[in-house]
Structures are given as C-alpha cells and as structure tokens.
Amino acid sequence: MDVASSEVFEAVVPLACRSCQARHGVVCGALSNDQLKELNRHSLRRKVDAGCEIIAQGSESSFYSNIMRGVVKLCKVMPDGRQQIVGLQFAPDFVGRPFVRESALSAEAATDAEICVFPRNLLDRMISETPELQRSLHDQALRELDAAREWMLTLGRRTAEEKVASLLHLIATHAEPQTATCTAFDLPLSRAEIADFLGLTIETVSRQMTKFRKQGVILIENSRHIIVPDMDELERITA
Amino acid sequence: MDVASSEVFEAVVPLACRSCQARHGVVCGALSNDQLKELNRHSLRRKVDAGCEIIAQGSESSFYSNIMRGVVKLCKVMPDGRQQIVGLQFAPDFVGRPFVRESALSAEAATDAEICVFPRNLLDRMISETPELQRSLHDQALRELDAAREWMLTLGRRTAEEKVASLLHLIATHAEPQTATCTAFDLPLSRAEIADFLGLTIETVSRQMTKFRKQGVILIENSRHIIVPDMDELERITA
DNA sequence: ATGACGATTTGATTCAGATCAAAGTTCACC
DNA sequence: GGTGAACTTTGATCTGAATCAAATCGTCAT
Known part of the structure; x- marks a missing residue:
C-alpha cells in the first residue's frame, strides 16, 4: 500500500x-x-x-x-x-x-x-x-x-550487545519517562527491522534482548513492550 | 599541532x-x-x-x-x-x-x-x-x-571485501581518470585510517588489498599509490 | 650506508556473530 | 474459540573477521 x-x-x-x-x-x-x-x-x-x-x-x-x-x-x-x-x-x-x-x-x-x-x-x-x-x-x-x-x-565499532543497548536507548529517549530513571515504551520496530538498523541478524538481536531480560536490564511484554527500570544501566552498556 | x-x-x-x-x-x-x-x-x-x-x-x-x-x-x-x-x-x-x-x-x-x-x-x-x-x-x-x-x-551490510572496494571506489571518484576506465591516485588514508573508516582492522584491510592486487583489480606502489585499470571491475565488487 | 622506528604484510589461531534448524508465541481471520 | 501464518526464541554448528604474533618494508636521522 x-x-x-x-x-x-x-x-x-x-x-x-x-x-x-x-x-x-x-x-x-x-x-x-x-x-x-x-x-x-x-x-x-x-x-x-x-x-x-x-x-x-x-x-x-x-x-x-x-x-x-x-x-x-x-x-x-x-x-x-x-x-x-x-x-x-x-x-x-x-x-x-x-x-x-x-x-x-x-x-x-x-x-x-x-x-x-x-x-x-x-x-x-x-x-x-x-x-x-x-x-x-x-x-x-x-x-x-x-x-x-x-x-x-x-x-562500525560497537559490539552486538552495545548495538542493541544503543537502539533501546535511542527509542527510549523518544518516550516520556515514567520516573526519574524508569522508562517504558512500545518498540516501533520488529526484530527484523531492528536487525536491519543495527547491521545484525534477527537471531542475534533476539539473543541480546533475552540476555538483557535475564540480567534484569529490561522487562519484555509481548516482545514489543519494553520497560527499562534503570536508564543509566542501559546507557552504561552502550559504552 | x-x-x-x-x-x-x-x-x-x-x-x-x-x-x-x-x-x-x-x-x-x-x-x-x-x-x-x-x-x-x-x-x-x-x-x-x-x-x-x-x-x-x-x-x-x-x-x-x-x-x-x-x-x-x-x-x-x-x-x-x-x-x-x-x-x-x-x-x-x-x-x-x-x-x-x-x-x-x-x-x-x-x-x-x-x-x-x-x-x-x-x-x-x-x-x-x-x-x-x-x-x-x-x-x-x-x-x-x-x-x-x-x-x-x-x-552495516557489506562484507570486508565489498567495504574495501567501496573505499577505493569512493577515493577514485575524487581523482581525475587517466582514461575511460583507468584511474590512478594516492590514498589520503593510512591502513589504520581505512580500517577506522570501514569498521575493520588493519590486518583485514591489508589482506583485502593484497587479494585485489593478486587478482589484478588494482596495482599498488609504495602501499599508497593505487592504479585501478578498470573501474567497472571495482564497482562490480562493491555490489 | 646503518640503524631504528613506524607502517604494512603475512601467518596461525580464536571467537563473535552468522547460518541452519526447530520449537514456541502471537494474533488476525474465519 | 479454533486455525494458520508470521514473528520470535532457542539450540547447534560454521565461518569471516578479529586477535595474537612475526616478519618485511620504508624512510628518515645519523
């Protein structure tokens, strides 16, 4: 269309x-x-x-x-x-x-x-x-x-982990924060689109996201809705 | 300075x-x-x-x-x-x-x-x-x-080979061609700088350059002066 | 020329991320 | 509410480029 x-x-x-x-x-x-x-x-x-x-x-x-x-x-x-x-x-x-x-x-x-x-x-x-x-x-x-x-x-210079953190950080800055450090938002991009933005594959993006989830850096609901309890944490990973 | x-x-x-x-x-x-x-x-x-x-x-x-x-x-x-x-x-x-x-x-x-x-x-x-x-x-x-x-x-999406070809092509377009297809120029960048432009390491850049030299895609004099006998060939590698 | 230092090339090995493969999930549409 | 297709996650394996390690080449000062 x-x-x-x-x-x-x-x-x-x-x-x-x-x-x-x-x-x-x-x-x-x-x-x-x-x-x-x-x-x-x-x-x-x-x-x-x-x-x-x-x-x-x-x-x-x-x-x-x-x-x-x-x-x-x-x-x-x-x-x-x-x-x-x-x-x-x-x-x-x-x-x-x-x-x-x-x-x-x-x-x-x-x-x-x-x-x-x-x-x-x-x-x-x-x-x-x-x-x-x-x-x-x-x-x-x-x-x-x-x-x-x-x-x-x-x-050119960031690792897959840093790339995914950078993307989350970029999107988060366009959402209004919940509290001083906590931000929640819906990802406007699918995993495939995130991969195309970061120069990675879908699988690598997915693995990094679950890694962040297991580390408690983010919470994921329905794969699209993201909660970042502590933006500073995310920014730190970004390097 | x-x-x-x-x-x-x-x-x-x-x-x-x-x-x-x-x-x-x-x-x-x-x-x-x-x-x-x-x-x-x-x-x-x-x-x-x-x-x-x-x-x-x-x-x-x-x-x-x-x-x-x-x-x-x-x-x-x-x-x-x-x-x-x-x-x-x-x-x-x-x-x-x-x-x-x-x-x-x-x-x-x-x-x-x-x-x-x-x-x-x-x-x-x-x-x-x-x-x-x-x-x-x-x-x-x-x-x-x-x-x-x-x-x-x-x-984000090109291989090391394509990256190096892209760089040579970019520089070549700023030199005036010798003939219809042949262009010669001095690289304004060291191998380290090329690596930093392409998101690669020095070694990978060097290996790709020698590969192109052995394939006859380019001639190298003093590591800085490059002759491209056939720009179309180079462009084809660029993808 | 000689030595010395930085830049480049070449070789051996490792590893991050790609690829291949198979489950799970989600959700739009009957 | 059930079904199917697309999306996502997870696992196993492979590979292109990074890393580690030496030569070799240039070039400049002595």
Missing part, C-alpha cells in the same frame, strides 16, 4: 498544520499565516498504516510530508536484497529530500502514523521565498546528519 | 577566496563582493600538515573553515579509544557545524592541506543575512547526509 491509496484523515480542511504550529514545527512553524493558508489549500492530512511506503527508493516523488504522529523508517536496500535502515524519524520531522526529485532511499511508516502531505512544487517555492523555512529544514538536516554519524560509530 | 599554530599562508591579504569564487564555491560562491571583502579582512588562509587537528571532538570552536586543497577526515572516538571515521571532505567543502558551538566530532587534515579560516561570529551573521549562503550550506549538509547514509549501508 502506498500513500496515494491511504485514508484521507481530514478532507474538508486539509489542515497542513494550522492548529499545530507550536507543536509540530518543522514546516509550519516557519510560515506566515498567509503561507499556511495557501499550503493548507493544497495539502492533505493522511492516516497511514504500519508498512505503508511513503517514498520508494529510486523513484521520483512529487510531494513532501511532515510526520504528525508515529514513526517513519528510512531504508536503503541493495540489489541482492540486503537492507539497512539509515534513520528513524518521529513527529514533527519533515520527510523528503529538498531540491532533489529522486529519492536515494525509501521512507516507510514503521507504526501507524499520520502525515501532512505537501505538493513538492509549492513547498519548493515557499522554501526559496522563506529564509526561516530554509533555516528550519537546514537545522533538521544537520540534526539528521549528527544522528547518522552517531549511528555510523554504532555500526 | 592545531590550527592556531599552523603556518599562515597568505598573511597580507588573507583572501578568504576572492580569487576562487567560481572554483571553491561553498562559502564564497554565495557572497556579494562587499561581503567577500569584509570576510577577507577577518579571515586567514592557512597551510596545515597531515595530522593537524582542525576541530577537536567535544570542544567549542570559534571558527569555521573551507577546504581549498587536500583531504579532511571527520572522526568520532569512544571513551575506550575505539574510533570511527564518519566522513571525508574534499575541496571546496565547508568544515564546521553551523549553529552549534560544540563539535560532536573532530576534523583532522588527512593530507597536507590548505584551508580558509573564518571567524564564527562573522560567518554566522552572514549566514542569517544571506539566504543564498544558507542554501549553499544546506545543500552541503544534504550531500553529507546522503554520503553518511550510503556509508551506513556499507558499514
């Missing part, structure tokens, strides 16, 4: 983000009211299911998106099928590669999600006309670059 | 890049003549030796640079000493992280190099005043992001 066939969530007032400038800043926080109105007229807010491919690797796409809820994975696949997740995006991130039509990677909803879909031509125009928007997108690109480089260190 | 103690190459007219707008675009190509003159007044062109640390990981730096000649490696090191090169930069790349004072990585000259050194405050002001410069830097950030993600695939 792709975006075109996904459910339109609010059709009448497409609502790029009129009501959410403060909370969902990347695109909308940088626009004037007039610009927002124009953007609204040409944009849609959609609900997409987990697994929905928002942008396909190697394809040209005519729209950008802004994540309003849920998690999106950025993925590269090799001709022989090996694949690597190269980034996770959360609300309120912008999805799409400004200035380049063809995508070098796919963007897929990892969980059920809601996105605002903007026409590329219109947003490109607004980017060139609006230094503040350019700046917002530049900032996000720099944050993604920092994240990508941090992950390169994980991929 | 750090930048402050490096040789000032042209002291009298610091010459951010007046003479090189066309060729060395990232910063200078986006500025007006008046801006260039002001930037020149406060900038220096420096010659730095291989190994010179331009920015230290974890430190605050008060300047940006633009690479005019040579290769710069971006490196992250872990508390226990493991390290990962997370990017290579070539002329005319911009070095430094706009908007954030503290650097999450070190930038070190991999070869002898020349850089233009700009004061951070001045350039920050010019960035906010000059949408075209913002755009240039945004473009570079996006190019670096693409490169980082491509490399994540290499680190």
